[in-house]
Amino acid sequence: MKTTATMDVTIMGREFRVTCPDEEREELLQAVAYLDKKMREIRDSGKVVGSERVAIMAALNIAHELLTTRKRGGFDMEEFKRRIVHMQVALDAVMPEQDKLF
Incomplete structure (x- = not known):
């Protein structure tokens, strides 16, 4: 109850x-x-x-x-886009270091 x-x-x-x-x-x-x-x-x-x-x-x-x-399908598209950009920046920051390993 x-x-x-x-x-x-x-x-x-x-x-x-x-x-x-x-x-x-x-x-x-x-x-x-x-x-x-x-x-x-x-x-x-x-x-x-x-x-x-x-x-x-x-x-x-x-x-x-x-x-x-x-x-927009039930979620905040702008927040979703901001998160993608944040992930891209994070990946761009670590990729040069990754390239040095190989």
């Missing part, structure tokens, strides 16, 4: 009480941190005023990210 927990979370300095299944607690905390970060970025840009408008813009941006990720 799934058990749920009530917990207090803080988003942009405001407390909210939410309920979630115990096994999803960590994901909820990650979502809260992500939403808080996005909302603060929007607020700090100075282009949007008011908590409600900031929340709506954050929701739209996050929905756009989700839909874009789904279109």
